[in-house]
Amino acid sequence: MRSRPWLRALLFGAASCLCLCTLPGPAAAADDAASTPTPDAVERAQSLFKKGAALFESRRYALALEQFRASYAAVASPNSRLYIARCLAELGDLTEAYLEFEGVADEAAARAKTEERYAQTEQTAHLERDEIARKIALLTVTVARPESATSLTIAGKEVPRERWGQPYPVKPGKAEVVLRTQVTSIPQTVELSAGEAKTLPIDADASGPSGAPDGDAGLLDEGTIPPAAAPSPRAYLRPYAYAAGGVGVAGLGVFTIAGLMANGTYSDLAETCRGPCPVDRQDDVDAGKTQKTVANVGLVVGAIGLVTGTTLFILSFTGGGAGEPQPSATSPELLIAPGYVGLRGAF
Template sequence: MRTRTTAIAALFVALPVLSVLGPSDAHAQAPAAAATPSAADVTEAKKKFEAGSNLFKSGKFDKAIEEFRASYAKVNSPNSHLYVARCLREMGKLVDAYLEFEKVTAEAQTAGEKYAQTGETAKVERDELNTKLTLVSVDVTTPESGARLTISGVEVPQDRWGKPFPAMPGNVDIRLESGTKPAASQSLTTTAGESKTVSIGFATSKTGDGGDGSGDGNGGGGSGGETGSKGMSGMRIGAFAAGGLGVAGFVTFAVFGSMSNATYDDLKATCGGPCPADRQGDVDKGKMQQTVANVGLIVGAVGVAAGATLFVLSLKKDKKPEAAHTELIVGPAHLGVRGTF
């Protein structure tokens, strides 16, 4: 996988500027939601992209990123956006680069088929940063309008709460703020490549809840039903998150499996045997699609199994721990989870 990723990255570095931003190429067009750039904008974007490419190859990433951003401002091409993320990575701004690669992936998905390879490349290069970062999932147990969550000073959008968010390894400070309640905070010590899940919430002052609310989101340590409900709620959230990841994995498997089959069917029909050297790019594309499909299948199976297990455990309440049981079932034409509780 590492070799293939490097090859893809090299391909994008070597792309001729005309193929990326030329006025006759679909890559020069902005996403559907943006206005069509003028000829002057395309010309300027091409000039800025070429300047950025030369600076990038020379290792002058701080200057290259300015050119790529200026090019993107003229023509919203995911290709120039991809190089913005790459510059951030090379400058050592790994958290910013991770988040920027995510934006490129999302942008490419809505910008048309011609940007599909750009989106796949951005996702691969984002995942390569996982070994250098910590991924922290923060479940906010007392969500409310206007609340602000930060991880090591970086604000986490509300649609990312409860989902993996990048942070530099070491001391990670988590803070939940609101204009009407005292802030809640936590500190973690993490290592590179590690993933952690924590809960945080605003302090509560309900009478008889057995605690004064220290801001850790778990309330007091009493045996009342409210405390038990909070614990089960956190596990249920984890079940839904894992199940959602599993569904996403299966969708990835289905999409890229179909793409891989289409690619190989085309090669088989046109080559009629071993393909010539000029079709090697299509062969590599088919292999990459199959690899992504296989990874999606594995993530789907693990995510669904974990989600089912957490869901079953969240329902058991007063039952003994051994009363809950789940298992993954794999057959020639089916994949599922069986559980008892």
């Protein structure tokens, strides 16, 4: 059997797919053609992210935060922003971390419409934001006749107008709320406990809460944030289970195709040579050996991929009990960077 072009082409294509599955992917396409990052920017973002990940793992969160922010400035990836939020949380700035996790979730949701890999980032950001919400308080300030107001400040921080009427994170304890108009300021003091959510209505044309006297009488207690109903903390393993399973299927595909080719080659040699093959058939003998080797490699990769994928899939549903501690910074975790995917103890 000197030539079977279609089989050789098929083997080459399958082997290429297997390599692409196992190698780190190239940098993702940009949000749009006008904002495509340059290769230098992507390389810089990857390098900064890796430095930040190493610092984060060694609990040097302030230095890690600088690296992740520089990485995000080079290439705006929701995954580097996710680690910015994690650094803020580890540094104890829980209210800023909450806002950052919200920003990550919104950005990842928008990117996930065209880049499916960011769907997991959105889910992770929501989970970690909700975990922080149980340690802080959420205050929703609804402003009646907002056109008369010029600014809203909660606990000394000015709230963007687009966030008026939405839960805003504050530290447990007393928080001062000041609504300013063109002619006056309307101050209110609110006391909240950890995990509590309240609503404070304020009328921009009145001297106190809308329809209520001064003080805390206008507060609407929304209760505390329930601690349960969170998915398994190992849910982040699921995409890698799917990826490993895909590698396993590709490996078995290579095994099947290469095995069929090897069998065909040896059958042809056995039929035509009827004994030791002459020197002019050595190329066919070598081709048969190569096909057999490729088939064996495909079988091993396929088996490993399927076993790994099954194991990760099962682990992704385990853990997460109410009293189970979350993985520490030194635990193995996913590292994802622009054009880089790895496992460290996620970009």
